[in-house]
Amino acid sequence: MRTAITRSLLLAASALGLAACSTPQPLLDQANNGATLAMSLQTELAAFRATQSDISQQRLDTIRRQLASLATYQVESDFDDRIRRLAGTAASQQLYNDLRTLADSRGTDESALAKQLADIDSDLAKVLAPLPDTAQGLAATQKALALLGEELAAKDRVAAVSSFARTVKTAIDDNRQKIEAARQATPAAPVQPAASAPAR
Amino acid sequence: MQGTTRIVRLISAVSLAATVAGCGGLRIHSEVRDKQGAEAKEAWSKVDTATVIAAERGNLNKLMEAELATQDKLALAIRDHTLRAIVHAPSIETGLFQRVDEQLTRLVGKGGPKKIAAALDVRSERRTWQAKLSDAQETWSGFRLGVLAPACADFNDDATFEGRAALAAVQASPQEQPPLRRRKLGAAEALLEIQERCKAEPRADPFEGFEGVLGTARTRQLGDQEAWAQSQKAAAVRQAEYRAAAQAYAEALGDGRGTASARAQAAAVRLAQAVESLAKAPDALSRKFISKERLDSLQAFVDAVTQAGTDGKLPEGTSKAATAFVLFPKLADDARKSLTDAKAPLALPLLIQRNHEQLLLEAATREVAAREAQLRIAVAVVETAFEQARQLALARQEFDSVAAAPEVKGRSVAESFNGAAPTAKASMYRGAAFYLDALNRLEARRYKLEYQYIAAMHELQLAYAEVNVKQWSSLIGATVDQVAAASASGIKADSVVALLNTLGVFYIGYGVNK
Numbered sequence: 001m002r003t004a005i006t007r008s009l010l011l012a013a014s015a016l017g018l019a020a021c022s023t024p025q026p027l028l029d030q031a032n033n034g035a036t037l038a039m040s041l042q043t044e045l046a047a048f049r050a051t052q053s054d055i056s057q058q059r060l061d062t063i064r065r066q067l068a069s070l071a072t073y074q075v076e077s078d079f080d081d082r083i084r085r086l087a088g089t090a091a092s093q094q095l096y097n098d099l100r101t102l103a104d105s106r107g108t109d110e111s112a113l114a115k116q117l118a119d120i121d122s123d124l125a126k127v128l129a130p131l132p133d134t135a136q137g138l139a140a141t142q143k144a145l146a147l148l149g150e151e152l153a154a155k156d157r158v159a160a161v162s163s164f165a166r167t168v169k170t171a172i173d174d175n176r177q178k179i180e181a182a183r184q185a186t187p188a189a190p191v192q193p194a195a196s197a198p199a200r
Numbered sequence: 201m202q203g204t205t206r207i208v209r210l211i212s213a214v215s216l217a218a219t220v221a222g223c224g225g226l227r228i229h230s231e232v233r234d235k236q237g238a239e240a241k242e243a244w245s246k247v248d249t250a251t252v253i254a255a256e257r258g259n260l261n262k263l264m265e266a267e268l269a270t271q272d273k274l275a276l277a278i279r280d281h282t283l284r285a286i287v288h289a290p291s292i293e294t295g296l297f298q299r300v301d302e303q304l305t306r307l308v309g310k311g312g313p314k315k316i317a318a319a320l321d322v323r324s325e326r327r328t329w330q331a332k333l334s335d336a337q338e339t340w341s342g343f344r345l346g347v348l349a350p351a352c353a354d355f356n357d358d359a360t361f362e363g364r365a366a367l368a369a370v371q372a373s374p375q376e377q378p379p380l381r382r383r384k385l386g387a388a389e390a391l392l393e394i395q396e397r398c399k400a401e402p403r404a405d406p407f408e409g410f411e412g413v414l415g416t417a418r419t420r421q422l423g424d425q426e427a428w429a430q431s432q433k434a435a436a437v438r439q440a441e442y443r444a445a446a447q448a449y450a451e452a453l454g455d456g457r458g459t460a461s462a463r464a465q466a467a468a469v470r471l472a473q474a475v476e477s478l479a480k481a482p483d484a485l486s487r488k489f490i491s492k493e494r495l496d497s498l499q500a501f502v503d504a505v506t507q508a509g510t511d512g513k514l515p516e517g518t519s520k521a522a523t524a525f526v527l528f529p530k531l532a533d534d535a536r537k538s539l540t541d542a543k544a545p546l547a548l549p550l551l552i553q554r555n556h557e558q559l560l561l562e563a564a565t566r567e568v569a570a571r572e573a574q575l576r577i578a579v580a581v582v583e584t585a586f587e588q589a590r591q592l593a594l595a596r597q598e599f600d601s602v603a604a605a606p607e608v609k610g611r612s613v614a615e616s617f618n619g620a621a622p623t624a625k626a627s628m629y630r631g632a633a634f635y636l637d638a639l640n641r642l643e644a645r646r647y648k649l650e651y652q653y654i655a656a657m658h659e660l661q662l663a664y665a666e667v668n669v670k671q672w673s674s675l676i677g678a679t680v681d682q683v684a685a686a687s688a689s690g691i692k693a694d695s696v697v698a699l700l701n702t703l704g705v706f707y708i709g710y711g712v713n714k
Contacts, residue, residue, distance in 0.1 A: 041672035045249060048665040052256040055658045059263040062651070066270040073277040080284055092287040092614045099283060102629060103636035168671045171560060175664040178567070182664075186657040189267075192274055192647050195282045195303060195639055 040165070044172065051179060062189040069191060249673045253666055260662075264655055268648050275644035279636055286632075292608060292616040297599050300635050304592040307585055309411025313593045319586065322406040329402055336393040343387040345369040350391070352398035366391060407582065413646075414585040421578040428575055431483035438478050438486050442493070445471040475527055484567035491561035494527045498554050528553060555674040559667050566663035574656040581649045588642040591634045598631030 084093065282299070289295020304312040337349035347369040354363030370388040372381050407418045449471045452464035478490035602608050607619040608628075617628055 041249070041669065041676065044668040044672055045252065048253065048669050049256065051661050051665040052260060055260060055662070056263055059260070059267055063263070063267055063270055066267070066274050070270070070274050070277050073281045077281050077284060084288065089288065091618065095614055095617055096283055096287045099287070099629070099632050099636065100280065102633045103279070103640065106633060106637040107641050165675060168556060168675055171556070172668045172671055175563065175668050179661045179664045182657055182660040186654055189654055190647065190650055192271065192278060192643060194278055195299065
């Protein structure tokens with residue numbers, strides 16, 4: 001894919017270069033530079049997806065374990081219910097219903113506490129918001145700078161971008177280390193265990 | 201396939217950009233170039249990394265919601281399952297009372313009720329102290345000296361900036377008008393009161409000696425808190441050195457000899473070291489701070505350059521703009537090269553550098569936000585575990601009050617509930633409700649908080665991965681967008697020459713970076 005893209009790029013660049021002016025070498029340099037940058041973007045996009053996929057997998061695993069546990073309780077409870085019905089323990093069933101309703105009623109007093117949780121959610125949501133689009137925010141600066149940029153030669157443009165590519169690469173390598181450190185430091189998700197062995 | 205198409209479009213865009221920029225003599229506005237520039241921009245805009253990232257983020261959020269909702273269901277199922285076993289248990293002691301004890305021991309270790317009572321006392325003492333401190337701080341604010349009421353941390357070993365500001369604010373001078381002097385005297389008394397209160401701060405840890413779930417959560421919380429406090433302290437030291445170095449540099453520039461003097465050069469070296477220390481710091485607070493400073497100084501530099509008059513006179517804020525050369529040694533090199541080679545302006549490096557810094561700032565800001573969220577969640581986990589334990593201790597208290605009654609002792613759970621006298625029955629229902637609630641609602645809350653704690657760690661990884669993508673797309677985008685803008689605007693040669701003349705002043709200025 002890389003070769004095909006580079007070929008397309010060179011074709012496009014040559015065609016446009018010949019049509020527009022007579023300095024093909026800087027043009028080709030810039031074109032090659034553009035191809036390298038595009039590949040770098042693809043690589044980082046893949047790395048982002050890998051990170052996202054790793055996190056998704058962890059969350060799915062937790063949900064799977066939660067659901068497996070949930071299903072086990074459901075099966076046991078259903079069987080228990082059938083036995084009790086046959087045994088005719090109406091008084092116990094009534095006590096079960098009463099205590100269940102009573103305990104649930106405490107949950108309805110949860111509103112103030114739920115707000116606390118919602119606040120944490122909203123804190124996290126702020127953190128989770130997508131990054132601002134720098135291209136949009138910089139319109140004014142770009143307009144102001146456009147005046148200065150007009151006479152920049154292609155070779156200078158290539159030099160500027162490729163030298164910044166090194167700066168960006170350094171920052172990205174730093175960030176990769178931070179991602180790995182955070183990944184290592186992330187604890188495994190626990191799943192709620194049973195209260196204790198049921199007394200029979 | 202779609203990705204390949206996008207890449208081809210992207211490359212075409214860059215090629216178009218190269219074409220537009222490639223010829224040195226573009227002096228007149230051209231419809232053709234304008235169209236090419238616009239097309240390049242359009243093609244690039246279709247390489248939509250933002251949408252890809254938003255979609256991936258959306259999926260993760262949905263999974264998080266499912267994780268939390270399933271936890272609620274699981275806690276409810278465990279509660280109901282346990283309740284079934286309880287109501288049919290042949291002995292109230294093993295069927296109910298022991299369950300409460302076991303849960304309590306799991307949460308806080310042995311001796312739960314005593315530990316919980318002691319913790320409640322310590323918290324109550326702290327609340328009383330906090331209320332008195334707040335009163336003294338309100339009194340301070342009432343004197344309106346324009347300085348925030350200091351907190352106890354401001355008077356610790358090394359007084360903070362806020363602490364020093366408060367002390368300075370109450371210093372009276374003979375030239376001041378009597379009303380102001382009176383306010384300062386009043387504030388000085390309030391300050392003394394605050395300091396006294398701070399000395400009397402109750403230091404006892406309410407959770408001292410707790411084991412089990414709460415003990416583990418508390419150890420984690422203290423560890424996180426300590427690590428954060430150390431980061432804050434280290435960042436404060438680095439920032440203080442930076443501020444001092446920046447001030448020394450500004451003073452050196454102000455002595456009329458520009459940046460060429462030995463004093464200015466020495467100040468620039470010190471400032472550069474302070475910047476390096478912040479930028480390479482392991483803590484996100486330092487990196488956030490320096491990225492913001494760099495961004496501001498770069499903006500000041502851009503403003504100074506683009507707002508310069510055609511007479512070559514420098515606009516206001518130029519000394520601040522000159523700091524950009526120290527904050528960005530590379531910028532100085534670029535400027536030198538550009539000016540040596542004559543008409544090769546700085547626009548592109550400036551624009552790219554600005555985008556780069558903006559993203560570094562965003563990454564650091566997100567790390568700070570994620571770590572702060574984690575700190576809050578770690579506290580909430582401890583509080584929830586304590587609330588669970590407190591509720592279990594209350595349940596045990598209710599059961600203790602009826603355990604010896606003949607209609608309860610040694611009987612089955614159903615018999616006990618049916619046979620007890622009304623007052624005893626109320627205690628039993630209350631106790632059971634506390635226990636079941638701790639098992640369902642509070643246990644679910646604690647687990648959900650654990651998932652959110654982990655999510656904050658995930659966010660940290662995602663933020664950096666996302667910024668890495670943005671760094672490249674920004675670098676490509678800057679080229680394309682700027683070329684499109686330049687193509688549309690045409691050129692005013694006179695203005696460029698005047699601005700280059702203005703830059704010449706900076707050229708003298710950045711000699712220190714040689």
